[in-house]
Amino acid sequence: MRAAATDTLAARSLAHVWHPCTQMKRHEAQPPVAIARAQGPWLYGSDGRRYLDAISSWWVNLFGHGHPHIKAALADQLERLDHVLLAGFTHAPVVELSERLGALTGLGHAFYGSDGAAATEIALKMSAHYWRNQGRPGKSRFVGLAGGYHGETVGALAVTDMALFREAYAPLVRLAATVPSPDARGAEPGESARDVARRAAAALEAWLAEHHAETAALIVEPLVQCACAMAMHDPEYLRLARALCTRYEVHLVVDEIAVGFGRTGSMFAHQQAGIRPDFICLSKGLTGGTLALSAVLTSDAVYAAFYDDEVARGFLHSHSYTGNPLACRAALATLELFDQLDALNTNRALAARIDAACAPLTGHPRVRHARRLGMIWAWDIADTRPDFARRYHQQALARGLLLRPIGNTLYAMPPYVLDDEAVHCLASGALAALEATLQEEAAA
The missing domain is CATH 3.90.1150.10 (Aspartate Aminotransferase, domain 1)
Known part of the structure; x- marks a missing residue:
């Protein structure tokens, strides 16, 4: 079953590693590329070839691989504290990072996970639990945009509107509702991107008017639905969605996992609409592409709903590596680079x-x-063939380019x-x- 690969690392990988988001049989003809090192925007193969990392290694790398400022921060942190549980303990990097994220967003309570899908699940659970603590347990459903992507764990799949990822697990998934996307490519003749946004918001309004009583939250990828072929929309949609969520008492969750940290031109995409959401999900670029870390930021009002003598009213969710000091220190160094550069x-x-x-x-x-x-x-x-993406990827690699x-x-x-x-x-x-x-x- 192994691909015929001259690179022994690629062959060993095929024998023992189950690669993500991959039909492994295809590697019989196209072995994985073995990377030995990376520097700046370049990846260097074990065969000596180099590749421009034009997709930031799945959208995570911000300031290039091996940035000396992040490396120095990690080396310093490793000398001090590698990890400690965050239940009943704390440490400087997680406190300082939480303070910094709060100052950047106006949402002053940070809960940490390991990756983007974990952030999605944390935000959804937190929203539904908030309504339960408020005496409104019927508000436990969610709504998202057509073509939305928020991760591939079972909870995140509920709000991911992509059949390829979801159909095999349908019996496990409690599906959310979907409303039309404000994708500007859907403009009718004479319509602007803002017109499309308003039309999509009108559909959201009609849906919320009927279903708000059982709806906990709307989840949106602000400005760019990345996995939906980079569907871009006007900020007007976010402004209208914020107003509708407020009117109908539904949380607004913005998934900034891919679009945060400067990707859309502002530090966070939702800021271009001048709004404040109830939850912000962060990951990917949070550590500059060095270590796995995610965060969910939320408001004083949400936090207060869990603050009680009764344990069951607390948010009883945890990851073993929640708030890992090394990852938090990498995130702090990444945020410092935004200022320095x-x-x-x-x-x-x-x-x-x-x-x-x-x-x-x-x-x-x-x-x-x-x-x-x-x-x-x-x-x-x-007018391309269905296998355009796979064939283009190979042509790009042949030219030293990762696309x-x-x-x-x-x-x-x-x-x-x-x-x-x-x-x-x-x-x-x-x-x-x-x-x-x-x-x-x-x-x-």
Whole structure:
């Protein structure tokens, strides 16, 4: 069953590692790429080849691999404290990180988990438990957007509207409702992105008017539904959703797991709408792509609903590595880099350079709905075969570029540290890989 691989690390991986989000049989023809080290935006294979990490290793890496500031913080923390349980104990990194996140968001209570799906489950459980503690246990259902993605654990799958991930586990999942997405690509003739947002918000209003009594929370990926082929929407939707949730007494949960920490041009995406949600889910870039950590931030009002003499009214949820000191210290170092590098302003200049370099790709005759928000780019490729993503990925790798289209949507979400060479590699390699993929299709 092993792929024919000259790289022994790849062969050993196929023999013993079950890779995520992968049909393992495909690796018989295309073995996994063995990576020996990484530096900045580059990954270096054990065969000596290098690859530009243009998707930030699944959207987690912000300031490049092996950043010296984060490495130094981790080395210092390892000398002090590697881990201690957070039940009945505390430590400086988790306190300082919670204070910093509270100052950035206005939500001053942080609960920690290990990854994005864990953050989703924490937020959903916390919302439903809040209503129970308020004497309204019937408010235990959830609503999300069509095409939404919030993780693949059983609880997170309930609000993930993607059949490929969910159908096999349908008997285990308590499905949430879905309302139309404000995806700007759905504009009718003469409609603007804001018009689409208002139309989607009207559908949300109609749904909440009927179902608010049993609804605990609405969960939204603000501004970009990343796994839904980078579906982007106008901030107006978030403004209207916030008002509707307030009116109908439904929590607003913003899933900033992929879009937080500068990805959309602001520190957090929901801030572009000028709103304050009831819950914020964070992960991925939280530690700069070094260690697994997630956080759920919430309000004084939610926290107060659990503060009681009765144990059962507390939030009895835990992970063994909750608030791990090393991960929290990496997160603090990452936030420090935003200040030291003036990252949000620097990213605006970098994005303009990438825009200019990618102009030939954006103007390609097969490209539709070219779009960018902050440091996220996407191009829909028209009239492609169903296996476009897999074939494009291989063509990009052949050109020293890590890109993994979602369906027929090519996207890039690079680290914030691309120099001119890396920008050229991204733009020229992405275009060349597209041409080669389309030529391959035409010859088939």
